[in-house]
Amino acid sequence: MELPAYLQSLQERTAAVVEAEIAPRSSQVDQAAQWPAHSMKALGEAGLLGLMVPAALGGHGQGLLGLSVITEAIGRACPSSALCFGMHCVGTAVIAAKATEFQQEHYLRAIAEGRHITTLALSEHGSGAHFYVPQTRIEDTGQHFLVDGTKQFVTNGGHADSYVVSSVASSDSDAGDFSCLIVDSDSAGMNWLDPWLGFGMRGNSSRPLHLDRVQVRHENLLGEEGDQVWYVFEVVAPFFLMAMAGTYLGLAQAALDVTGEHLRARRYTHSGESLRDIESMQTRYAEMWMAVEKTRALIREASRRGDINHPEALPFILSCKADAGDTVVRVTNEAMTLCGGAAYRENSRIGQMLRDARAAHIMSPTTDLLKLWAGRSLLGLPLL
Numbered sequence: 001m002e003l004p005a006y007l008q009s010l011q012e013r014t015a016a017v018v019e020a021e022i023a024p025r026s027s028q029v030d031q032a033a034q035w036p037a038h039s040m041k042a043l044g045e046a047g048l049l050g051l052m053v054p055a056a057l058g059g060h061g062q063g064l065l066g067l068s069v070i071t072e073a074i075g076r077a078c079p080s081s082a083l084c085f086g087m088h089c090v091g092t093a094v095i096a097a098k099a100t101e102f103q104q105e106h107y108l109r110a111i112a113e114g115r116h117i118t119t120l121a122l123s124e125h126g127s128g129a130h131f132y133v134p135q136t137r138i139e140d141t142g143q144h145f146l147v148d149g150t151k152q153f154v155t156n157g158g159h160a161d162s163y164v165v166s167s168v169a170s171s172d173s174d175a176g177d178f179s180c181l182i183v184d185s186d187s188a189g190m191n192w193l194d195p196w197l198g199f200g201m202r203g204n205s206s207r208p209l210h211l212d213r214v215q216v217r218h219e220n221l222l223g224e225e226g227d228q229v230w231y232v233f234e235v236v237a238p239f240f241l242m243a244m245a246g247t248y249l250g251l252a253q254a255a256l257d258v259t260g261e262h263l264r265a266r267r268y269t270h271s272g273e274s275l276r277d278i279e280s281m282q283t284r285y286a287e288m289w290m291a292v293e294k295t296r297a298l299i300r301e302a303s304r305r306g307d308i309n310h311p312e313a314l315p316f317i318l319s320c321k322a323d324a325g326d327t328v329v330r331v332t333n334e335a336m337t338l339c340g341g342a343a344y345r346e347n348s349r350i351g352q353m354l355r356d357a358r359a360a361h362i363m364s365p366t367t368d369l370l371k372l373w374a375g376r377s378l379l380g381l382p383l384l
């Protein structure tokens, strides 16, 4: 599938930023568990933070396809940076979905100008992978909302300028059952808990956030009463799934590339044979390539259908992140085997890839839940 010309130009712009600024510091991000400020700055300077902002507000007006293509380009070099950028884009898409004039001027224009980073704070320990049932509560005092609760795994935690926080109303207030609000980073009562020290995705600064009666102005409530389910399944889930599918596809492609280079370069002195001359290596490499290409085709088709609101988009969208998760874990694992001892060294590039890949199955919606939902949707059953 050929990409639209405008998206191709964004892809090339991203590739240039990745080569100059992001790739050279990818292993440092992993080893120091360092939030990739340099990546977000470079992406902002290249005008890419406004990927999901409507063109009328100075952004690029991209949808699911654009999100998957750009996160793939970043994920090839630095999956942590792709995750941070992807979560910023999902947060932006959630704000943009029903943005009021205030939200457009205050948040979306600043994002388009590269001056504002946002992110998604939905998950909680209490409901775990079931991110759509928050226990964080909001209370409407008449003057403002008060937000109380604890979020876990907030990517860009402590670094973003705002957080899209999900909550339930503490009473029958006008806020509805489930609401998303934009919480500014400098609000009083935001307490960051443990720093992120992950097995992989070590630069994403995914931290717990305790919100202690945080005051939020009424203008920061997203959407209208009663559209909570619409938000979760029409905006949060598709954009999140595409950002993650793109990130993991990029990572799988990188593992394939590194393996190809190694199979060509590694030569035995006793026989003069290189690894690529061995038949079983050729077969296994072809299987890795097939998995990556099949995943890319599914993601492209899912995003194409999602962007045109195709009536049968749902099982494609649900499946593509589950499939990307299966592919990236399989391909990085194969890369580790095919590249042998060189890959098994401490802090090797493939070692990092394998660790980063493992996040794919446990980030919500998890692979288990996505396969379940895809099956239910294909069989004509409600998702929940």
Ligand SMILES: Cc1cc2nc3c(=O)[nH]c(=O)nc-3n(C[C@H](O)[C@H](O)[C@H](O)COP(=O)(O)OP(=O)(O)OC[C@H]3O[C@@H](n4cnc5c(N)ncnc54)[C@H](O)[C@@H]3O)c2cc1C
Residues within 6 Å of the ligand: 087, 119, 120, 121, 122, 123, 124, 125, 127, 128, 129, 130, 131, 152, 153, 154, 155, 156, 198, 201, 204, 206, 359, 361, 362, 363, 364, 365, 366, 367, 368, 369, 372
């Ligand atoms: C690197 C990273 C970044 C993250 N970034 C963000 C972020 O920016 N914002 C955010 O809101 N969250 C984020 N998360 C959180 C993530 O989306 C999940 O909410 C979190 O990982 C769930 O962890 P848990 O241990 O509570 O899962 P649990 O709920 O304990 O689940 C454990 C396992 O049980 C399985 N399981 C649970 N219920 C079922 C079921 N009914 N059927 C079948 N299997 C089931 C799950 O699939 C999972 O594999 C991030 C997580 C990670 C690892």
